Amino acid sequence: MDSIIYLDHAATSWPKPPGVLEAMQITMEQSAANPGRGSHTMAVKASRVLFETRLQLSKLFHIRNANDIAFTPHTTMALNMAIKGLLKEGDHVVATMVEHNSVRRPLEYLKRTLGITVDYVKVNDKGELNLKDVEMALKQPTSLVVCNHSSNLLGSILPVEEIGRLAHHHGAVLLVDAAQSAGILDIDVERMNIDLLAFPGHKGLLGPQGTGGLYIAPHMDLDPLLHGGTGSQSEEKEQPSVRPDRYEAGTPNTAGIAGLRAGVEKVIELTPKWIYTHEWNLTQRLLEGLEPITGISLLGPDKGMPRTGIVSFVVDNHDSSEIAFRLDREFGIAVRAGLHCTPLAHYAVHTEQSGAVRASVGVNTTEVEVDSLIRAMERIM
Structure with missing residues (x-):
């Protein structure tokens, strides 16, 4: 070009780093079977790709159990999984004025369909947030606080750890949109009080498009957004309870996830x-x-x-x-x-x-x- x-x-x-394309090509040539759906050699290799990628992501985000990461096609799916899987009729949500439509539109949809209420906390003209405004919004019982780690317009960085501390103090869950921060800012889910972390594979993690994920803290249980085949507990009519299968219905993008692993490895190296x-x-x-x-x-x-x-x-x-x-x-x-x-x-x-x-x-x-x-x-x- x-x-x-x-x-x-x-x-x-x-x-992308050269290793991304190489990893995707090797996967397509050697392990392009369905992971978790068979016991033959290619299926086992495909499962290994997913497992190793989860391990690398766990290392990067300081996640104790790799199975708490569910793969998604993008951050938008991860955010929808978190928001729609958690909120119930009449719940109150605190968000911010720097949220992406991938947060705002699901919230507005649930306002219309479930009657949830949402307070969007203001930011100043530099994109900076006053924590007192967050605390004020939390005066009423709140189920979820959702915030952008970094604005995709302004580049401003929100104080996630402090927001999470406030959220937990008031009994709320913290969901972080890491679309602009994953791979660029240090993220430690436990230290930063993050219950749910939505991230893309194709931005700061240097992987291919069509990859991403959602970290779900071990104490959290979301209603699955998708229902279908997982390769596990197939005799049951409901989604399996075991992670990550509960949140990963359908055949995953194994080649893309292999590329994501290579991208994350480069991020960890740098x-x-x-x-x-x-x-x-x-x-x-x-x-x-x-x-x-x-x-x-x-x-x-x-x-x-x-x-x-x-x-x-x-x-x-x-x-x-x-x-x-x-x-x-x-x-x-x-x-x-x-x-x-x-x-x-x-x-x-x-x-x-x-x-x-x-x-x-x-x-x-x-x-x-x-x-x-x-x-x-x-x-x-």
């Missing part, structure tokens, strides 16, 4: 600390380069503050989609424009009409690529 400067890692990381520092340094360089350009307004935390590898901005008198189109066609730079499936965050920072241009860096992003975006915006303006 033609040369491209890829700055859309918040959507999907690219390129360490989230190194990845975060690398991406943070690049975002600071981008902020410093864009800030002096007349007509550009930067979103998210100020320079020098913690943030993930996202820099979003608004351009005066220009539609965000126009800027993204020109960056692609004139400069070969791939970014994202629009509302980024998070209208609540745009309402919070008053960009719901304009949308924003979002550049997001990754493990392989270089200073040269960041500088290319800065020069391109100078020319556009």
Whole structure:
């Protein structure tokens, strides 16, 4: 393909580590049978792929029992599993104004169908949360607190551990959307008071699309979202009680999960600390380069503050989609424009009409690529 400067890692990381494709190809060639559905050699090999991937994810997220991880096709499925599997008629939920539609839409659906109530805690114009506002929202009996670990628009990082402490103090469960943090920020589910962790395989974990998962704490029991074949307790008419089978009906994406294992192994090798520092340094360089350009307004935390590898901005008198189109066609730079499936965050920072241009860096992003975006915006303006 033609040369491209890829700055859309918040959507999907690219390129993948070489081991990802290799692992997927080997799986397709040698163990492309149904895991857990047979005792022949290929089926056993396929089961081993899933088991080893769970082990690597457990190591990364500090999870004691690998069977507490259920594989899903993406974070959206994981969030739906958690939200719809937990909430009952009349429950109260506390969420935030930086939630993705993968959280907001299931909640709004349950408002309509189950009569749940939801409080969306406000954030300031940097995407920062005041814990006193969370505590205020928890004054009424609450079943679930759900929060984005890092905003996919602003790059701001929420204090998950403290939010979880408040949630548990008030008898609520904490669900964390780690779409922008898994593989980039250190996640320790027990230390951070996380009961449910939804994560993608195709972003910071460097795996292929069509992979992801949901960590379900051992004390939690969710109503399964899907019902069907699991290869276990087949004589029973209900979903099996054993994990992870209870939450994994149907044939899994074994080749994709093999690729995910390779991606996670790369993350563990590099360490989230190194990845975060690398991406943070690049975002600071981008902020410093864009800030002096007349007509550009930067979103998210100020320079020098913690943030993930996202820099979003608004351009005066220009539609965000126009800027993204020109960056692609004139400069070969791939970014994202629009509302980024998070209208609540745009309402919070008053960009719901304009949308924003979002550049997001990754493990392989270089200073040269960041500088290319800065020069391109100078020319556009």
